[in-house]
Amino acid sequence: MIHLNKIRGARRADLAQVVEIDARITGMRKPAYWAGILRRYGGSDRSRFFLVSLEGSAVQGYVVGEVRDWEFGSPPCGWVFGIGVRPEARLSGTGTRLLEAICAAFRRRGVGKVRTLLARENSLVLAFFRSQGMMAAPFIALERDP
Amino acid sequence: MKLQKNTLLALCSVLEFASEPARQFSTAEIAGKYGASPHHLAKVLARLRRAGLVSAARGSGGGYRFSGNAKRVTLLEVIALFERIGAPAPGQRAPRRPLERALHRVLAEIDETAKATFGSITLRTLLKLAGR
Numbered sequence: 001m002i003h004l005n006k007i008r009g010a011r012r013a014d015l016a017q018v019v020e021i022d023a024r025i026t027g028m029r030k031p032a033y034w035a036g037i038l039r040r041y042g043g044s045d046r047s048r049f050f051l052v053s054l055e056g057s058a059v060q061g062y063v064v065g066e067v068r069d070w071e072f073g074s075p076p077c078g079w080v081f082g083i084g085v086r087p088e089a090r091l092s093g094t095g096t097r098l099l100e101a102i103c104a105a106f107r108r109r110g111v112g113k114v115r116t117l118l119a120r121e122n123s124l125v126l127a128f129f130r131s132q133g134m135m136a137a138p139f140i141a142l143e144r145d146p
Numbered sequence: 147m148k149l150q151k152n153t154l155l156a157l158c159s160v161l162e163f164a165s166e167p168a169r170q171f172s173t174a175e176i177a178g179k180y181g182a183s184p185h186h187l188a189k190v191l192a193r194l195r196r197a198g199l200v201s202a203a204r205g206s207g208g209g210y211r212f213s214g215n216a217k218r219v220t221l222l223e224v225i226a227l228f229e230r231i232g233a234p235a236p237g238q239r240a241p242r243r244p245l246e247r248a249l250h251r252v253l254a255e256i257d258e259t260a261k262a263t264f265g266s267i268t269l270r271t272l273l274k275l276a277g278r
Contacts, residue, residue: 120258120259120262121262123262123266126262127220127268130271131270131271133274133275
């Protein structure tokens with residue numbers, strides 16, 4: 001299969017489509033949140049990334065992440081904290097290419113490990129990251145009521 | 147984390163089949179490879195067949211082949227055919243004493259993590275992990 005999708009940094013004109021994809025996945029529209037993500041991750045900071053995959057001018061998916069330094073004693077690593085693919089564009093490798101693109105950006109920043117954090121119930125995205133070779137990290141996520 | 151012998155045999159069998167979906171495997175071949183008795187393996191395969199994960203061909207050249215979707219079937223789905231992770235043993239009462247309840251919460255936390263792990267790994271992903 002030939003893939004003609006292009007991956008580049010997100011722009012203001014992409015936001016409405018990103019909001020729509022996210023809303024279809026999560027059931028919640030969050031335009032203010034995504035505007036903030038674009039402001040913080042779509043700018044000139046070379047350790048933060050907000051990428052979109054395009055077919056023509058249609059956004060097919062997005063990925064957001066950053067390089068985090070020495071968090072909880074961990075050497076700098078790449079964090080992916082958002083990835084989404086338009087439901088009808090799934091199973092065509094869009095998510096894989098988005099993850100590869102952000103991993104390439106992390107490698108250019110000199111980091112050798114990529115991490116993410118997911119709800120246990122999010123089996124679809126968990127299975128995706130597993131299929132990309134991700135294994136359990138040597139950390140345990142904890143929580144309590146404040 | 148330990149799985150029962152039957153469960154492990156089912157996982158290995160279904161993964162063998164899924165690694166070569168076009169091929170028919172004899173029970174003797176799988177039984178020999180994993181040191182199981184053909185009779186024991188036949189019982190395991192019968193359950194996998196009822197779940198639609200393998201299909202059986204009759205006759206002298208008969209055997210089993212994979213009939214599921216390796217990109218969709220997770221390890222948890224196979225495991226759940228043979229055992230329930232975290233399920234209380236039959237007749238087991240809910241813990242009443244505070245210490246038992248606290249221990250039960252910790253064990254439940256481990257079970258939930260195990261279930262999420264098995265539920266997120268498809269047969270295809272595991273085969274990739276094994277370099278197949």
